[in-house]
Amino acid sequence: MHLSPERVERGxxxxxxxxxxxxxxxxxxxxxxxxxxxxxxxxLIVLGTLFAIPLAWMIGTSLKSDQQIFTWPPVWIPSPxxxxxxxxxxxYIPFWLYLKNTLYIVLLMVTGTLLSCSLAAYGFSRIRWPxxxxxxxxxxxxxxxxxxxxxxxxxxxxxxxxxYGTFKPLVIPPFxxxxxxxxxxxxxxxxxxxxxxxxxxxxxCSEWGIFWRVITPLSKPALATLGLFAFMGAWRDFLxxxxxxxxxxxxxxxLGLRHFLTQHGAEWAxxxxxxxxxxxxxxxxxxxxxxxxxxxxxxxxIKG
Amino acid sequence: xTRQQRANLVKGLLFISPWAIGFAAFTAYPIxxxxxxxxxxxxxxxxxxxxxxxxxxxLASDKVFWISLGNTLYMILLGVPATLxxxxxxxxxxxxxxxxxxxxxxxxxxPSILPEVSVAILWLWLLNSQYGLVNALLALIGIQGPxxxxxxxxxxxxxxxxxxWGGSGASMIIYLAALKxxxxxxxxxxxxxxASPLQKTWYVTLPMISPVxxxxxxxxxxxxxxxxxxAFIMTDGGPEWSTEFYGxxxxxxxxxxxxxxxxxxxxxxxxxxxLLATLVVFKSSARWVYYHGELK
Numbered sequence: 198m199h200l201s202p203e204r205v206e207r208g209x210x211x212x213x214x215x216x217x218x219x220x221x222x223x224x225x226x227x228x229x230x231x232x233x234x235x236x237x238x239x240x241l242i243v244l245g246t247l248f249a250i251p252l253a254w255m256i257g258t259s260l261k262s263d264q265q266i267f268t269w270p271p272v273w274i275p276s277p278x279x280x281x282x283x284x285x286x287x288x289y290i291p292f293w294l295y296l297k298n299t300l301y302i303v304l305l306m307v308t309g310t311l312l313s314c315s316l317a318a319y320g321f322s323r324i325r326w327p328x329x330x331x332x333x334x335x336x337x338x339x340x341x342x343x344x345x346x347x348x349x350x351x352x353x354x355x356x357x358x359x360x361y362g363t364f365k366p367l368v369i370p371p372f373x374x375x376x377x378x379x380x381x382x383x384x385x386x387x388x389x390x391x392x393x394x395x396x397x398x399x400x401x402c403s404e405w406g407i408f409w410r411v412i413t414p415l416s417k418p419a420l421a422t423l424g425l426f427a428f429m430g431a432w433r434d435f436l437x438x439x440x441x442x443x444x445x446x447x448x449x450x451x452l453g454l455r456h457f458l459t460q461h462g463a464e465w466a467x468x469x470x471x472x473x474x475x476x477x478x479x480x481x482x483x484x485x486x487x488x489x490x491x492x493x494x495x496x497x498x499i500k501g
Numbered sequence: 502x503t504r505q506q507r508a509n510l511v512k513g514l515l516f517i518s519p520w521a522i523g524f525a526a527f528t529a530y531p532i533x534x535x536x537x538x539x540x541x542x543x544x545x546x547x548x549x550x551x552x553x554x555x556x557x558x559x560l561a562s563d564k565v566f567w568i569s570l571g572n573t574l575y576m577i578l579l580g581v582p583a584t585l586x587x588x589x590x591x592x593x594x595x596x597x598x599x600x601x602x603x604x605x606x607x608x609x610x611x612p613s614i615l616p617e618v619s620v621a622i623l624w625l626w627l628l629n630s631q632y633g634l635v636n637a638l639l640a641l642i643g644i645q646g647p648x649x650x651x652x653x654x655x656x657x658x659x660x661x662x663x664x665x666w667g668g669s670g671a672s673m674i675i676y677l678a679a680l681k682x683x684x685x686x687x688x689x690x691x692x693x694x695x696a697s698p699l700q701k702t703w704y705v706t707l708p709m710i711s712p713v714x715x716x717x718x719x720x721x722x723x724x725x726x727x728x729x730x731x732a733f734i735m736t737d738g739g740p741e742w743s744t745e746f747y748g749x750x751x752x753x754x755x756x757x758x759x760x761x762x763x764x765x766x767x768x769x770x771x772x773x774x775x776l777l778a779t780l781v782v783f784k785s786s787a788r789w790v791y792y793h794g795e796l797k
Contacts, residue, residue, distance in 0.1 A: 229698065234597055234598065234599060237594050238599055241595075241599065241605050244591070245609070248609055248612070249608055250638075251666060252611070254623075254627065254634050267632050269632070269637075271637045313519035314520075316516050316518075316520075317516060317517045317519060317520035317521075319516050320513045320514070320515070320517035321513075324512050324516065325509060326506070326512070326514070327502065327506060328510075329513060332517070336520070336524070339528050341723075341775070341776075341779060342528065342532070342775075343726065343727055343768075343771050343772060344727055345727060345767075345768045345771055346531070346768045347527060347528060347531035348531075349535060349761055349764055349765050349768060350532075350538065351527060351531050352755075352756075353543075353545065353761065354526075354530075354534075356545065370523065370527055372519065372523075373519050373520065373522055373524075374520030376520075379520055404516075429614060433616040433617060435616075435617055435618055436729060450616075451616050451617075451618045452618075454616075454618045454619065454622065458625075465626050468622055469622075469623070469626065472618070472619035472622045472623055479614050479615055480611065480614075483607075483611065487603075487607065491606075491610075494674045495674060
């Protein structure tokens, strides 16, 4: 391989990565960049391992026999591999019932959020009406209100309405919008050219028609992002079900898992299997939708 | 108002009506009601009984209230910066031109999306003082690990460990986006002036991403005041109240002791503290936050 110093531009030089390969002029800046990259690599491998260990340990433990769990020093690879911990975990709690409850709640929450937020976002972005911007500031301000402030009166309200012990307190509020969702969709709706609405209007399309047939089809990426967030939020929700659900047969997976913990504190293999099962949909969903997901996070700054 | 404007007003209001009703029912009304309840004794079963400022005075002499506030401040002073710095450090590392970035990004981010209950159960096991992995790893380097969740001195550090693992990935993503947004010309200009990498970081990168640091800090503080699920599951406030955080004590008063008025008073104090914290960060931000707009 012939590398004359003239032909090696800075970018190329960096991409070789191995210092020994590079002949010719060796500017100190390049050496610095390489050094930084080398150090970066090592640091990332170390930190990455540290971050991965708990997850690896979780998977490992979920496949161990009871004896191996309490072995000292700890073993990493279970032997024998006890797959039975999974069926055991599933049959120890009414897993399928909890899954059904969770899916029911999650689907209604996602539907409600998407419907109400897209309507409101349309009203805040595609129609110009007096007072709109002031009301929008009010909406943004509500993002700052800590949850506990509204928690207690809302609980009392739902209890008075007779909703305590039903799914209603969990699934009905999403149909009345969330400030975060409205904000996210509004940002997107604003980027759609106004001419599209005007053209539809000239063709005799009603406002609802424009919303339903022009704007929402064009906003699939934004709707998907919000839907994803709503799904994750609903799946992970713990406090809501904890406060409002009374009967064990109504429990969600997250709530059931906690219940499981107090009953089977010592059976760590089964607990790890159950925890993994509850986490699995989030992990799969994240891998399938990484791009959408990370864009959503950075766009809104909302943490998972 | 012209006819057109009036028509638009009606249409606009119709579209936002789901949110507007929700705002009235689930935000405006609860805030007012919360203030009212905070001035009453209310156990849900009997009508609220007006006590004026009694709840607030009781809180002032409630030992556990002060403990919970202290624990929360401990986490704000140590846990929040630890998580934010870890996130920032990871973002800097991932901003280097290194192969396999998306793999690392996923790895660091993954803990943030797991259900909190699963994470709590996992760490309960990791931090087990006898058979837990954390102490096993410490033993490898000759350190006798502490009792973590059963030792009042180590319970809060255990939660910091958990929040660095579970939370730094989320702030990392936001920092990373901010780092990618810093105009490359600024670095080139700094280089022409002979700036070292360290100087570039200090004089270019940090000022440019300071709005995001400020944003994450505010969110971190507000979030810490509401910290609930992991503590509820892992320690339920123990040992010896060492992990009785503000959000947990509020929950306990409301839903376990059914002291709705008392808990509402706590919620209102939280509301005011949140407002103040936001205000302070906002006010001080003029000194240390640069917004792109001001540069032009």
